[in-house]
Amino acid sequence: MVSRYWIGVVSLSHVQRGVAGGFAQLCHGKVAPLKRMHVGDGLIYYSPKTDMNAGVALQQFTAIGQVVGEAAYEFAMSESFVPFRRDVVYVPAQPAAIQPLLPHLSFIKDTSHWGYPFRTGHFEISRDDFLRIAAAMHAHWEEADDSTAF
Numbered sequence: 228m229v230s231r232y233w234i235g236v237v238s239l240s241h242v243q244r245g246v247a248g249g250f251a252q253l254c255h256g257k258v259a260p261l262k263r264m265h266v267g268d269g270l271i272y273y274s275p276k277t278d279m280n281a282g283v284a285l286q287q288f289t290a291i292g293q294v295v296g297e298a299a300y301e302f303a304m305s306e307s308f309v310p311f312r313r314d315v316v317y318v319p320a321q322p323a324a325i326q327p328l329l330p331h332l333s334f335i336k337d338t339s340h341w342g343y344p345f346r347t348g349h350f351e352i353s354r355d356d357f358l359r360i361a362a363a364m365h366a367h368w369e370e371a372d373d374s375t376a377f
Contacts, residue, residue: 256310
């Protein structure tokens with residue numbers, strides 16, 4: 228199976244929760260973006276801010292991992308908020324600022340309006356872009372014939 232590669236747009240505080248818990252949660256807990264991903268796919272988080280509501284600008288890629296969970300599942304965070312999650316194994320990485328990468332990413336069509344693709348909250352990127360970002364994050368990402376990165 229050919230792996231696909233994704234960007235998820237999530238505040239740093241939420242990324243940290245996902246990394247600590249071994250899960251991905253995207254687009255305010257919606258199931259659709261999680262269903263688009265499959266076991267073996269790569270996921271990189273981009274964090275525009277440190278926190279969703281009162282955060283300061285960050286504009287960094289903040290985590291990288293591989294989808295391992297077979298399906299999305301509901302997780303009750305409170306009585307009134309039951310988002311969907313997907314299991315992900317994260318690899319050690321350093322945050323990487325997006326600005327130096329802008330001219331080198333194929334999904335950025337216009338560097339003066341580079342934020343446009345991130346507005347969707349979740350989108351597919353090329354393998355080359357994924358590996359370029361992973362290198363900028365100093366992430367140890369290896370690909371194998373069976374779509375297992377580690």
